[in-house]
Amino acid sequence: MPSNTTYRARISDAELQLKLNASGALLIRGMKACGKTESAKQFAQSSIAFDQGFGC
Numbered sequence: 001m002p003s004n005t006t007y008r009a010r011i012s013d014a015e016l017q018l019k020l021n022a023s024g025a026l027l028i029r030g031m032k033a034c035g036k037t038e039s040a041k042q043f044a045q046s047s048i049a050f051d052q053g054f055g056c
Helices: 013-023 036-043
Strands: none
Touching (some): 013 036
């Protein structure tokens, strides 16, 4: 779903970039709705969204 807002940089972005440069992949953990997915999308070269409409 396209977003109507622009991405707001987060404090964690610099750390994410350093870790990605070192390893090429990361696991981002945190509370719900804190921006993990949006931050990850800023660094991803591609992404796939799966429909979660059934049983969720």
